[in-house]
Structures are given as C-alpha cells and as structure tokens.
Amino acid sequence: MAVTDYDYLIVGQGLAGTSLALHLLEMGKKVLVVGDASMPSSSKVAAGIFNPLTGKKLVKTWLADDLFPYADQFYKDLEAKFSCKLVYSMPIFRPFRSIEEQNTYLAQTADPAISQYIAADGRTDLSHYVESRFGGLEVIRAGWVDLPVFLEKGRDYLTEADSYIEKSFDMDDLSVGPECISWHDLSFGKVVFCQGFFGVNNHFFSWLPFTPVKGQILEVATEEVLPEYIVNQGIFMLPASRKVMRVGATYSWDPLNWEPTIQATEELNEKLQALLRIPYQITSAAAGVRPSVKDRRPLLGIHPDHANVCIFNGLGTKGVTLAPFFARQLAEHLENGKDLNPFVNIQRYFSLYFR
Template sequence: MTPKDYDYLIVGQGLAGTSLALHLLEMGKKVLVIGDSSMPSSTKVAAGIFNPLTGKKLVKTWLADDLFPYAQKFYGDLESRLNCKLIYSTPIFRPFRSIEEQNTYLAQTADPSISPYIAADNRTDLSHYVESRFGGLEVIQAGWVDLPLFLEKSRELLSELDSYMESTFALADLRVEPESVFWKDLSFGTVVFCQGFFGVNNPFFEWLPFAPVKGQILEVATDQVLPGYIVNQGIFMLPVKEHSMRVGATYSWDPLDWEPTDSGTAEINEKLEALIRIPYRITSASAGVRPSVKDRRPLIGIHPDHANVAIFNGLGTKGVTLGPFFARQLAEHLENGKELNPLVNIQRYFSLYFR
C-alpha cells in the first residue's frame, strides 16, 4: 500500500475539529487540519458557558457527571501546554422568580444526583446587582471557557506540529477512493468533516437532520466592578472582565446568517433591563449559527457507504463540554473500533440515508 502523507484530514478548525485533532495527535497520528480563520464560526461567538443544571425545571445536563470532569482536565492540560488561561470556574446564580419556585428548587436540591452541583450554604446575596427579591440558587462546578483564545492558541500549536493549513475548502478538491482520500496533492487515510453550520450543505452528510439556530449576544460595560458570578434567568450575564460582560442569547431560525440585528439587541436588552440593578451600556453585538440537531445530540460517526469519511458535528449549545469528551470517543472509534455512544452515533439516522 502506498504510504499516505497524513492519517487524517480534518476539515474545520472549530471546537470539534480542534478537539479531535488534539486527541488524534496524542495517539501518535499524523493529522492535517484545514481552517479558514476568515470565515465566521459559532465557536468564535459562543460564550463558552458550562452549566450542570439547566432549564426551568432544574434538570441535570446530559452526561454531566462524565462530561464536566473530562472537560476540566482537557482544558486544564491545554492551559499548561499553551501557557494561557482558558477555563474559568465560576458559580452560576439563578434568581428565584417566585416563592413557589424557591420552594420547588430547594426541595430538588435534596436529590443526590443534583446536590453535588449546589453550593452547601446557598446564601448568595446579589440583590444589589440583579433582581432577586426571593433569593436564588448557587450552582457550582460551572464556569466558562475562553473559546476564541482556545482556537487561536490551538491553531498556533497545530501549526508548530505541521498539522494546520490555512485554506478554503472546496469539495471539488477532494477525491474519496476505497483505500485513500486525496485533497489537492496530498493523500490521507480518512477525512473527518467538522464544519459546524457549513456542514449542512455537505453532500456526504446533508441527509442528516440538522436544525441550526441563530443566536445573538451583547457586550455590555458597567462602571461598577461585576460580581464573580454568572447570572442565569431567562438570559445569561457572563462577567469576562471587572467592568464588562457578555449577555445573551437569542434563538431564531430565519434568516440563518451571522449578522446581529436590532430586534435581537432589543430582545436581550429588554430582559436585561428587567434583571439588572446597576447602570450599564451596550458596547457591541455579535451573532452566530449554532450547529444543532433535532434530537439535541451530536452527529458523530462514519459514513454508511464510505469507511474513510466521517463526521463530528452538531455540538449545539453545550459544545464546550461535549466537544472534548466525544472527540476522545471518536478518536478511539476511528483508531480502535471502540463503540460510540448510540445516542450520538449517526447510525441512528441511517434510515434517512437508505430510504
């Protein structure tokens, strides 16, 4: 068999592609990531929040007990390797909206599956900062990841390892044969598409039930020093510096573009005005398209007809924890045949391909 230039071609240097590349390199594989840093990316815009308890009913995030420790180690190890700060452990304060909600939530904290994620004393008082006349719940083992810095520093590392190429990707430049994959003048064992929203139109995988959703966030400045808490009540308020925070987010489906809108800004601002108790000013707005899926589970696995074509996509709103964990699963699946979690394996949708 003719030697290949690389074991893997990874198309896309977002959270999925970067995480997968780093895991494959750790396994001793030769990898080339194609990235176009001029293109919009949901990873660049995402707030990067990880929250173990979500929703109005205080539901534990899917696989939180596995995802969160793995993410902490993954980003923590990268911080040491890249000599930068990526992960910020920051509690989340959820103001109660009523006495009834207060009673319901506090009763739920006795659940042994939830209690590890609740502060022991739960006496946080942020009434000077946000509307919280009924108090609130402090969620721990939460925080955020600086995803733009993660992308930048990882790209530098991949470049040093001869594993990154800045380039636009055109499917016309790709040739898939039974034993090899060719892109331009290079040969590979396998191609993995990690294209986020742009994967919706990839002819290899356009049959998958993508459900992309646009989200907008605001950059907000204050003259007061912000408390060291993420506030989550209808919107999130994420302090990123002493006097600035990111606030969001909206959910919209038309149009699916990367442009912030006045209506999106107005929607977030209306919710922020009802929640915050200190003066603030909006400094900018940004928008991205989340690569979500109808069943809210990632799309991971090997093409039904091409054993050397794979996908890693659909990380949605929880990609900051899903990405590293399932990058490891996919790397072990590709290299060792280890079974993927059936809830993320694209085999669950093969009926759509063969119908």
C-alpha cells in the same frame, strides 16, 4: 492499506475539529487540519459557558458526571501546554422568579444527583446587582472557557506541529477513493468533517437532521465592578472582565445568517433591564449559527457507504463540555474500533440515508 501523506484530513478548526486533532496527535497520528479564519464560526462567538444544571426545571446536563471531569482535565492540560488561561471556574446564580419556584427548586436539591452541584450554604445575596427579591440558587462546578483563546492557541500549536493549513475548503478539490482520500496532491487515510453550521451543505452528510439555530449575544460595559458570578434567568450575564459582561442569547431560525439584528438587541436589552440593577451600556453585538440537531445530540461516526469519510458535528449549545469527551470517543472509535455512544452515533439516522 495504501501509504498516505497523513492519517487524517480534518475539515474545520472550530471547537470540534481542534479537539479531535489534539486527541489524534496525542495518539501519534499524522493529522492535517484545514481552517479558514475568514469564515464565520459559532465557536468564535459562543460564550463558552459550562453549566451542570440547565433549563427551567433544573435538570442535570446530559452525561454531566462524565463530561465535566473530562473537560476540566482536558482544558487544564491545555493551559499548561499552551501557557495560557482557558478555564474560568465561576458559580451560576439563578434568581428565583417566585416563592413557588423557590420551594420547587429547594425541594429538588434534596436529590443527591442535583445537590452535588448546589452550594451548601445557599445564602448568596446579589440583590444589589440583580433583581432577586426571592433569593436564588447558586450552582457550583460551573464556569466558562475562553473559546477565542482556545482556537487561537490551538491553531498555533497545530501549526508548529505541521498539522494546520489556512485554506478555503472546496468539496470539488476532494477525491474519495476506496483506498485513500486525495486533496490538493496530498493523500489521507480518512477525512473528518467538522464544519459546524456549514455541514448542512456537505453532500456526504446533508441527509442528517441538522436544525441550526441563530443566536445573538451583547457585550455590555458597566460602571461598577461585576461580582464573579454568571447570572442565569431567561438570559445569561457572564462577567468577561471587571466591568464588561457578555449577555445572551437569542434563538431564531430565519434568516440563518451571521449578522446581529436590532430586534435581537432589543430583545436582550429588554430582559437585561428587568434583571440588572446597575447602570450599563451596550457596546457591541455578535451573532452566530449553532450547529444543532433534531434530537439535541452530537453527530459522530462514519458514512454508511464510505468507510473513510467521517463526521464530528452537532455540538449545539453545550460544545465546551461535549467536544473534548466525544473527540476522545471518536478518536478511539476510528483507531481502535471502540463503540460510540449510540445516542451520538450517526447510525441512529441511517434510515434517512437509505430511504
């Protein structure tokens, strides 16, 4: 094997790229992350909510029993390493829309797989704050991760470790040979593309079934101190500070750009008016494009024709819990040959490439 300057070139310093770099450094690998702070990133916009029970049917999040404990330890370790606050544990209050929904949800809580994520007393009353005439369900072991701080502190840490470079990445500068990867007079054993939405334009992996979706969130100021609950009913309301919340999110597919729109703001505001019972003022809006996939599972693995070209992408809306767990799995796959979960391995789509 050729001697290289670095073991890995990681393209992208979002949630995926940062998580993977931290795991590889922990394994003693020499890593260089290429980031471009001027580029838009869904990781910078995302609310960072982790929720073990999702959807109108109250379904347990895929692999929650594995993902959540690992993510919790990952971020807690980083809080100590970075000397900052990243994780905010906070229950999620789901107001019942009707007596029928109340009965259906309460019946589901008899399932031990669900009940471990439900508050035992079930007496949360937020009727002064949100429309909840039928009561609601309190989901525990939930909360949010401050992703902008995670990215900033992660970049600082990588910089101090000589593992980060701020530079616009151009595919024309990359040369892939059988023995090594070359980029700007540097050599690497492997390249891992962690480009989020921009991965759709990467010719190595453009055959994968990306289905990116645009989302918008609002920042909302209130006159009253907010209860320390995330509210989830059609939209989420996340208290980011004592009197400021983030509200989201929309889903749209055209156009896929990073500009907030009046229509999306109006859509969120209409839902917020029906839910929130205290005065508020919209102070700003932000939009991002989620790197989603047709089957709603991440994209990990090695290119079918290039053993040193890899991808870590497609984290969608649940990236804060998916990224740490699958960063470890990908690192162990690349270094030790451990099998990837078949539901995330891009081998499931190889037929699209060879077609």
